Amino acid sequence: MELARTLKTLWLRRRLVALGAAIATIAALLSVYTVSLAPPSMHSRTNVFATASTQLLVDAPDSAFADLANDLTPLETRASVFARFLASPAALELIARDSKVPLTSIEAQGPYDINLPVIQQEPTAGQRSSQIIGEGALYRLRFENNPVLPIVSVFAQAPTEPEATALAEAAPQALRTYISRLQARQETPPDRQVVIRRLGAATGGVVNEGASLQIALLVFIVVFGGWCMLLVPAQTLVRGWREADVYESGLPRDIAREGDHERVS
Amino acid sequence: MPTGASPAMSWSGDAWPHTRRPLPWLFAALLATIFLVPFDAVHLKVSLPFSSDFDRFLVAAIVGVWLVGTAVRRQQTVERLRPAGWAVGMIAFIAVAVVSIAFNVERITNLGEWEDAQKHLAVLFSMGAVFAIVALNLRASELRAFSILIVVLAAITATGTIYEKKTGYNVFYETSAAVFSPIADVDHSPTEINPNPATTPRPTITGPTRHALSVTTILGMALPFAVVLAAIAPVRRRRILWSIAACLIIAGALITQRKSGAVVPAMALLVLFVLRPRQLLRLAPFGLAALAVALALTPGIFSTVGELWHTSEQDSTAGRTSDYPAVVPDLLTRPMIGRGFGTLDSERVDTYRIFDNEYLGQLFQVGALGLLAFIAMIVTPLFVARSVLRSDDSVRGPPALAAGAACLAFGVACALYDILTFPQAPYLFLFMAAMCVCAASVEVPAGWIAKEPVRVRRAALA
Numbered sequence: 001m002e003l004a005r006t007l008k009t010l011w012l013r014r015r016l017v018a019l020g021a022a023i024a025t026i027a028a029l030l031s032v033y034t035v036s037l038a039p040p041s042m043h044s045r046t047n048v049f050a051t052a053s054t055q056l057l058v059d060a061p062d063s064a065f066a067d068l069a070n071d072l073t074p075l076e077t078r079a080s081v082f083a084r085f086l087a088s089p090a091a092l093e094l095i096a097r098d099s100k101v102p103l104t105s106i107e108a109q110g111p112y113d114i115n116l117p118v119i120q121q122e123p124t125a126g127q128r129s130s131q132i133i134g135e136g137a138l139y140r141l142r143f144e145n146n147p148v149l150p151i152v153s154v155f156a157q158a159p160t161e162p163e164a165t166a167l168a169e170a171a172p173q174a175l176r177t178y179i180s181r182l183q184a185r186q187e188t189p190p191d192r193q194v195v196i197r198r199l200g201a202a203t204g205g206v207v208n209e210g211a212s213l214q215i216a217l218l219v220f221i222v223v224f225g226g227w228c229m230l231l232v233p234a235q236t237l238v239r240g241w242r243e244a245d246v247y248e249s250g251l252p253r254d255i256a257r258e259g260d261h262e263r264v265s
Numbered sequence: 266m267p268t269g270a271s272p273a274m275s276w277s278g279d280a281w282p283h284t285r286r287p288l289p290w291l292f293a294a295l296l297a298t299i300f301l302v303p304f305d306a307v308h309l310k311v312s313l314p315f316s317s318d319f320d321r322f323l324v325a326a327i328v329g330v331w332l333v334g335t336a337v338r339r340q341q342t343v344e345r346l347r348p349a350g351w352a353v354g355m356i357a358f359i360a361v362a363v364v365s366i367a368f369n370v371e372r373i374t375n376l377g378e379w380e381d382a383q384k385h386l387a388v389l390f391s392m393g394a395v396f397a398i399v400a401l402n403l404r405a406s407e408l409r410a411f412s413i414l415i416v417v418l419a420a421i422t423a424t425g426t427i428y429e430k431k432t433g434y435n436v437f438y439e440t441s442a443a444v445f446s447p448i449a450d451v452d453h454s455p456t457e458i459n460p461n462p463a464t465t466p467r468p469t470i471t472g473p474t475r476h477a478l479s480v481t482t483i484l485g486m487a488l489p490f491a492v493v494l495a496a497i498a499p500v501r502r503r504r505i506l507w508s509i510a511a512c513l514i515i516a517g518a519l520i521t522q523r524k525s526g527a528v529v530p531a532m533a534l535l536v537l538f539v540l541r542p543r544q545l546l547r548l549a550p551f552g553l554a555a556l557a558v559a560l561a562l563t564p565g566i567f568s569t570v571g572e573l574w575h576t577s578e579q580d581s582t583a584g585r586t587s588d589y590p591a592v593v594p595d596l597l598t599r600p601m602i603g604r605g606f607g608t609l610d611s612e613r614v615d616t617y618r619i620f621d622n623e624y625l626g627q628l629f630q631v632g633a634l635g636l637l638a639f640i641a642m643i644v645t646p647l648f649v650a651r652s653v654l655r656s657d658d659s660v661r662g663p664p665a666l667a668a669g670a671a672c673l674a675f676g677v678a679c680a681l682y683d684i685l686t687f688p689q690a691p692y693l694f695l696f697m698a699a700m701c702v703c704a705a706s707v708e709v710p711a712g713w714i715a716k717e718p719v720r721v722r723r724a725a726l727a
Contacts, residue, residue: 003335003337022310027367031367031370032370045370045371045374046370046371046374047371047375048374049374049375051376051377066458094266107449109615110615112614112615118586118614118619120620121614122587122591122614122615122617122619123591123616123617123618124587124590124591124614125590125592125593125594128591128592128594128595129594130593131616132595132598135372135375135376136371136372136375137341137375138375157377162301208374208377208379208380211374211379214379214383215366215367215379218366219363219367222360222363223360226356226360229356234684248673
């Protein structure tokens, strides 16, 4: 009954409902596009992005994993250090060069110690400030390392799948380059050199396709729904206003001036 | 009935549980689900583009039945006028939630947080739908029956929680797993009564929820109903019975050994005593007698209460206090509209913090505007029901008083943990908010709305 009455009210005000639909459409468009009038253009505000990931193994020249007598602890320690190094500016410079992405557009995070209590893992104000600054970066890298494994996981995000793959592929290459330079400078004997092995090619795909449509639809529904909800009490208000006019016209002037119709009635 | 509502009528002949209307039965099922089923741990074995948690299907059933009922309903003899602004808080919060996402689209999509936001929005819309449908369809003559149902369910929950503490057997999870096994997967119970003190200082007693504070909140919100029913009971036997139920509910809340858990029932009782001091002071002797019975029924509660104040909570306290400085950079970056509703993924501990305060969490996600809307959502039921909170109308007054106290208890619980992460208490809050709206509504003959001028309708609701 109430729903029917509401729908009838809206039907009687169908021009205003149509206006609401137009306003909701504009709001929906503005929620997902940046509109420019000079020159006329529309740019999507939603960033469709792709991700890619790979893993790298910190190993010995003759592969420490093939021989049970080998102690993996030194490799695990190095993997932990390398994971931290990969998020450093020196490594990012190499990654940017290899992946042909502007260095300033890359944001790197990690690794985080997953074995710590939650309260110690949570970011402090200083860490959050850095994270907030990097939130706008379109090219993102995240490094993860389990302290008991000599493996570093690389997660890359970029606007397109080839760029994300290139970014993920560049991380092992950058680490390899850096370590090779170090080994050359220190003249490390070949049998004591750390070897970085990539565990397979980077794989990835596009992640949030369709987000624009969903967000626009959501905004349309809320704006249009809100507009319609306002129309019903607005009609009641208009009706009350008209009634008040009629009522006042039949009252002595001094009483009508008070405007307190509930009290008078 | 509010004063001034001259065209009084009622549906008392067709009130739950003596009704064939399906919606009140679904409301009862919803309440039973909140108190007895760990529904956020029950995942139906169907592949859907959205979450397959049990509550979504129940909410979908409520919405579906309401829509069908609206389409096929015959002419009613009685209609209800709801108090002005009954849904303002809810609508404002939903609107700010969506606006916060629209304003942060670039960042949300860039950080891959749209999926999280979508899930949280779906839950928010579900809750909004439950609130609106209950407020639109619950009848004043049904308020007392639903109050009784709430107390009975809470007493069962409290009993199960006490049993869980004693035996380590979570009857809610185990029963749900057995009942729903053909159609759903049920997560394992988080119960741990003898944890390693080095890692977990307190036992994990969760009842039908995923968090100890969640079960204490729903019990604390149910407590005012038991107390109010005891206060208005016409005979001594019933008064004692309701008082025992109240003590059982308190015992169930305290047994979880969370200091914060003691605050919610205490606040609910305080609100009742502030609003109706004389009526509730009469209950004191019954309360003491019932407390003795409840203590006899739950041996060991004294030691549990003692443990509340002796348990090492350094991590918990440090976690709470460290939230405040850590949140400052985000608040200063987006003070008015926040980072976007539902983007606080507490599982990404390296990026986001678990706020032990829902108000802080809302300030973080939806900014100052969202926080105001969130507070408005909690306060609106009390505001709309203010005329009946102290009313002597036996149909509306006591349920409104209990529901109002429960809403305030929810508001207090919001300051103690991230309450929206655990859906039981928010669903219960919205049900009780709808009870407040229902209690403050005026029933009039059908057609009266069209005939009477606006000023008369306003006067009826004054």
